[in-house]
Amino acid sequence: MTPIYAIGDIHGQKDMLDRALSLIATDGGPDAHVVFLGDYTDRGPDSLAVVQTLIEGKSTGRNWTLLKGNHDRLFSNFVRHGIAHDARIKSGLSWLNSRLGGENTLKSYGIDGQMHFDPHSPPQLERLAHFEGPTGWTDKAGLHLLAQRAVPTAHLDFLDGLPLTFETDDLIFVHAGLRPGIAINDQDIEDLIWIRDGFLDSKHDFGKLVVHGHTAIDYPAHFGNRIDLDGGAGYGRPLVPAVFEGRECWLLTGQGRVALTSD
Known part of the structure; x- marks a missing residue:
């Protein structure tokens, strides 16, 4: 056998x-x-x-x-579409939160910095206030753009397929x-x-x-x-x-x- x-x-x-x-x-x-x-x-x-x-x-x-x-899809969804949440995450945590691990994933692709979350986020929906990187602060849209530039399309195509x-x-x-x-x-x-x-x-x-x-x-x-x-x-x-x-x-x-x- x-x-x-x-x-x-x-x-x-x-x-x-x-x-x-x-x-x-x-x-x-x-x-x-x-x-x-x-x-x-x-x-x-x-x-x-x-x-x-x-x-x-x-x-x-x-x-x-x-x-x-599921984490492979969370990663791809953020880089491709800027989606940081999934309805199956009952806590409402953002994928960018270190507890889910997106912060470390982006860091491995060269996007190194500190996530700051909005303390006034609605219950069950954590929102990024800003990302503090080596060149300054940016919002979620700016972070999404950085991710699109840093992550090879071949990596996303591989995971999605x-x-x-x-x-x-x-x-x-x-x-x-x-x-x-x-x-x-x-x-x-x-x-x-x-x-x-x-x-x-x-x-x-x-x-x-x-x-x-x-x-x-x-x-x-x-x-x-x-x-x-x-x-x-x-x-x-x-x-x-x-x-x-x-x-x-x-x-x-x-x-x-x-x-x-x-x-």
Whole structure:
């Protein structure tokens, strides 16, 4: 049985990505099939280098399957359209807020400065008052223009063109999860990149083991019908890759494979 590897949310952590790829190469060789679960940008220090690494890997023929995450869309929506909010973010935080990570993503593309938010923003809708950069202050429109100039169109085209799911005979890979009781071809796009409620608390048998990220936990875990591989790299915790043979899963460590099983 040919193994398939998976990497959870990277969130701009280039050094962690390099280590994860090294562990996979040691276990499966340079031609290993790797599925990336999305969220390549935001929070970590080097989103630019992560995206560039993934683009170069695909262009050189690496056997990589890359899925889209909600943070990848947040990034693209701001640079392309100046949109800093998403209705799925119930707190109303702006993508530019460091808690969501847009500030660090822009910094990795050379837009370094301080975000100042309007203290009189309406409830549930945080607004940028101004951006304080090395050449002075600018408003959101000015920051949007800086982002359009700094971010290569090729990076946005790459992220925008990524698929949302990938299936094998035994596994369904997706960024956030699935809505129980709905065929995969009928799933809402928003659920595929955002869902938590109704999925994380469900024991539904999806017919295949669901492998996802999106919801950061302390360490990758097996929940019976799903495996969450988002171990919190965006918050500085390790990025731990996994390998699957059928529905069997192992995490890759410096000491080799460690079986990941449900309780």
